[in-house]
Amino acid sequence: MIEDDAYQGLNHLSTLILTGNPIESLAPGAFSGLSSLQKLVAVETNLASLEDFPIGHLKTLKELNVAHNLIHSFKFPEYFSNLPNLEHLDLSNNKIQNIYHEDLKVLRQMPLLNLSLDLSLNPLDFIEPGTFKEIKLNELTLRSNFNSTHVMKICIQGLAGLKINRLVLGEFKNERIVKSFDRSVLEGLCNLTFEQFRIAHFSEFPRSDTGLFNCLVNVSAISLLSLNVDSLEALPKDYRWQHLELTKCNFKQFPTLKLNSLKKFVFIGNKGMSTFTEFELPNLQFLDLKRNHLSFKGCCSHTNFGTTKLKHLDLSFNDVITMNSNFLGLEQLEHLDFQHSNLKQANDFSVFLSLRNLRYLDISYTNTRVVFHGIFVGLVSLQTLKMAGNSFQNNLLPDIFTELTNLTILDLSKCQLERVSQMAFHSLPKLQVLNMSHNKLLSLDTLPYKPLHSLQILDCSFNRIMESKEQELQHLPRSLALLNLTQNDFACVCEHQSFLQWVKDQRQLLVGAEQMMCTQPLDMRDMPVLSFRNATCQMNKTIISVSVLTILLVSAAGALVYKFYFHLMLLAGCKKYGRGESTYDAFVIYSSQDEDWVRNELVKNLEGGVPPFQLCLHYRDFIPGVAIAANIIQEGFHKSRKVIVVVSQHFIQSRWCIFEYEIAQTWQFLSSRAGIIFIVLQKLEKSLLRQQVELYRLLNRNTYLEWEDSVLGRHIFWRRLRKALLDGKPWRPEGTADADSRQQEATTST
Numbered sequence: 001m002i003e004d005d006a007y008q009g010l011n012h013l014s015t016l017i018l019t020g021n022p023i024e025s026l027a028p029g030a031f032s033g034l035s036s037l038q039k040l041v042a043v044e045t046n047l048a049s050l051e052d053f054p055i056g057h058l059k060t061l062k063e064l065n066v067a068h069n070l071i072h073s074f075k076f077p078e079y080f081s082n083l084p085n086l087e088h089l090d091l092s093n094n095k096i097q098n099i100y101h102e103d104l105k106v107l108r109q110m111p112l113l114n115l116s117l118d119l120s121l122n123p124l125d126f127i128e129p130g131t132f133k134e135i136k137l138n139e140l141t142l143r144s145n146f147n148s149t150h151v152m153k154i155c156i157q158g159l160a161g162l163k164i165n166r167l168v169l170g171e172f173k174n175e176r177i178v179k180s181f182d183r184s185v186l187e188g189l190c191n192l193t194f195e196q197f198r199i200a201h202f203s204e205f206p207r208s209d210t211g212l213f214n215c216l217v218n219v220s221a222i223s224l225l226s227l228n229v230d231s232l233e234a235l236p237k238d239y240r241w242q243h244l245e246l247t248k249c250n251f252k253q254f255p256t257l258k259l260n261s262l263k264k265f266v267f268i269g270n271k272g273m274s275t276f277t278e279f280e281l282p283n284l285q286f287l288d289l290k291r292n293h294l295s296f297k298g299c300c301s302h303t304n305f306g307t308t309k310l311k312h313l314d315l316s317f318n319d320v321i322t323m324n325s326n327f328l329g330l331e332q333l334e335h336l337d338f339q340h341s342n343l344k345q346a347n348d349f350s351v352f353l354s355l356r357n358l359r360y361l362d363i364s365y366t367n368t369r370v371v372f373h374g375i376f377v378g379l380v381s382l383q384t385l386k387m388a389g390n391s392f393q394n395n396l397l398p399d400i401f402t403e404l405t406n407l408t409i410l411d412l413s414k415c416q417l418e419r420v421s422q423m424a425f426h427s428l429p430k431l432q433v434l435n436m437s438h439n440k441l442l443s444l445d446t447l448p449y450k451p452l453h454s455l456q457i458l459d460c461s462f463n464r465i466m467e468s469k470e471q472e473l474q475h476l477p478r479s480l481a482l483l484n485l486t487q488n489d490f491a492c493v494c495e496h497q498s499f500l501q502w503v504k505d506q507r508q509l510l511v512g513a514e515q516m517m518c519t520q521p522l523d524m525r526d527m528p529v530l531s532f533r534n535a536t537c538q539m540n541k542t543i544i545s546v547s548v549l550t551i552l553l554v555s556a557a558g559a560l561v562y563k564f565y566f567h568l569m570l571l572a573g574c575k576k577y578g579r580g581e582s583t584y585d586a587f588v589i590y591s592s593q594d595e596d597w598v599r600n601e602l603v604k605n606l607e608g609g610v611p612p613f614q615l616c617l618h619y620r621d622f623i624p625g626v627a628i629a630a631n632i633i634q635e636g637f638h639k640s641r642k643v644i645v646v647v648s649q650h651f652i653q654s655r656w657c658i659f660e661y662e663i664a665q666t667w668q669f670l671s672s673r674a675g676i677i678f679i680v681l682q683k684l685e686k687s688l689l690r691q692q693v694e695l696y697r698l699l700n701r702n703t704y705l706e707w708e709d710s711v712l713g714r715h716i717f718w719r720r721l722r723k724a725l726l727d728g729k730p731w732r733p734e735g736t737a738d739a740d741s742r743q744q745e746a747t748t749s750t
């Protein structure tokens with residue numbers, strides 16, 4: 001039930017759909033207030049008559065759909081004269097059986113010249129002759145209305161006098177009633193005036209009887225859908241057909257038409273043949289041959305289609321198309337579609353060189369592998385290029401669009417692209433839409449897009465993009481309005497913090513930013529990119545900084561300990577042995593090359609002299625099984641009052657000697673009683689001595705002994721050395737007595 005004023009106040013409502021409501025009562029003012037209603041759908045509402053349908057005040061109504069109801073009468077109510085804008089009336093699938101002259105009285109008084117009337121699926125038995133005389137309609141559809149060819153013939157004759165733009169006859173695929181069909185059925189069409197004719201789904205349509213079309217000679221457009229037609233070769237050239245459509249008609253061979261007037265030819269889904277046959281249509285401008293599984297051994301030139309006026313050519317969804325001509329004679333082409341056909345030799349030369357007027361080109365999924373960089377040379381007017389589903393050499397998009405300066409739409413999806421040349425888009429200043437989705441791009445390298453000053457939409461979804469460097473994001477064109485980065489492999493890690501923050505800042509630019517998911521690390525897999533928190537990185541940075549600083553300090557301490565380990569051992573030893581008496585008078589540091597001098601001169605004269613001095617020598621006094629360095633420190637420095645350094649050329653070149661010398665310096669610094677006595681065995685070259693800077697400085701600042709192998713030189717040397725060793729030596733009388741006795745024994749023996 002719909003009561004009065006049910007829709008009151010809905011002044012701007014344009015569409016009202018009541019489908020499926022079991023309406024039992026409609027008040028006279030049920031649709032009042034719908035002053036702007038243009039479309040009313042009352043399908044399956046139990047409507048039994050148009051007479052009681054309260055819509056006479058809907059002056060703005062353009063479309064009325066009352067299909068699938070219980071309407072028996074075709075009579076147009078008087079209120080139809082108040083519907084001057086009505087353009088479409090759907091009465092299909094009702095109960096109308098007879099149409100009488102009186103039913104269309106209103107249309108004679110108030111013609112609705114733009115009205116399209118659909119009476120399909122009504123069980124028509126009779127149309128009174130003269131009913132449609134002088135009636136003018138835009139379109140009349142009669143499909144699955146007749147239970148026999150006889151009834152169909154009578155009803156078509158009842159349409160005599162009708163003036164119509166488009167007439168549709170036939171049946172539906174699943175509602176086929178007429179069992180047989182002959183040319184006499186259509187003879188009544190000679191009494192109609194119409195421009196376009198469509199006939200569909202007659203299973204028993206005469207296959208080669210071209211006489212069927214005798215009443216269609218002057219029709220401008222004819223469409224045959226799902227008819228079993230073998231051929232149309234016998235059609236006379238003088239037919240005025242300008243538009244011919246043959247869809248799913250099961251042709252055994254391609255029709256070789258010769259219609260001089262034909263401008264548009266649509267041949268779709270006819271899979272009964274495999275080879276294309278050339279035809280002659282001198283005025284043809286529009287040719288659609290898609291979905292026929294046709295093979296073209298040589299494509300394309302004007303000789304294939306018998307015309308030089310072609311502007312639209314669709315060869316999509318066919319079989320192998322071998323390109324061996326660059327469209328000679330087809331220079332007027334504006335639309336060219338090869339998608340899902342298998343193109344051969346398209347990459348061997350500039351196949352599109354002649355098509356300077358082409359606006360639209362689709363070579364998607366044509367198994368084309370782009371190697372030749374001049375493949376698009378000549379397409380100076382091209383505005384749309386679709387080449388999805390193909391491939392490029394080395395999976396790199398090269399600079400192949402040099403002449404496409406007018407291009408506005410480019411589709412490169414599913415091309416297995418991994419990289420984009422920096423100059424790939426430099427000549428596309430008018431490009432507005434770029435589809436790079438479903439490729440294998442690893443990063444959002446925006447530099448190639450910088451020259452695209454008009455770019456508005458960029459789709460990089462379904463790639464393998466992990467991130468984009470902060471400086472690269474600055475190259476995105478300012479004109480960009482929509483950027484799609486969904487379904488990529490984003491790494492939500494602090495290393496990419498700047499990119500992740502950019503995603504948050506650019507939500508208005510990014511399509512489906514909420515659907516951008518992380519794939520790395522594992523603990524953030526399938527989490528939204530927008531959920532990444534920069535504070536985590538700040539905390540991590542603090543932890544990392546502290547950790548790094550700690551490691552550096554520990555490393556530095558370790559390095560210092562390692563470098564000065566023996567110095568520290570020496571310090572510890574000084575504290576341990578500092579208060580005890582020394583075992584040796586001097587620890588001798590010398591090169592093994594000078595060992596003969598040490599044994600024969602130094603040891604013999606100091607340990608065998610008066611007073612005797614006890615020397616620490618490594619070959620004699622170091623403890624076996626203990627590390628050399630430990631022996632040097634513990635036995636040499638810690639238990640000796642003095643250190644004798646025997647400086648020679650061999651000494652300076654020995655790493656162990658320099659090590660012992662450096663420890664000796666530390667030992668001298670730590671022990672206030674200590675002293676280093678330098679003995680220079682030979683004249684040293686200053687250049688060699690300067691290699692050890694500290695030793696060079698010490699010898700320059702301190703007094704040292706020089707060995708001179710002469711009587712006077714020896715006397716002075718030993719006197720000065722003994723004096724230096726006696727400094728700080730504790731007085732031991734028993735030692736003196738022993739020395740005197742040894743001296744006396746030596747004199748006696750002499």
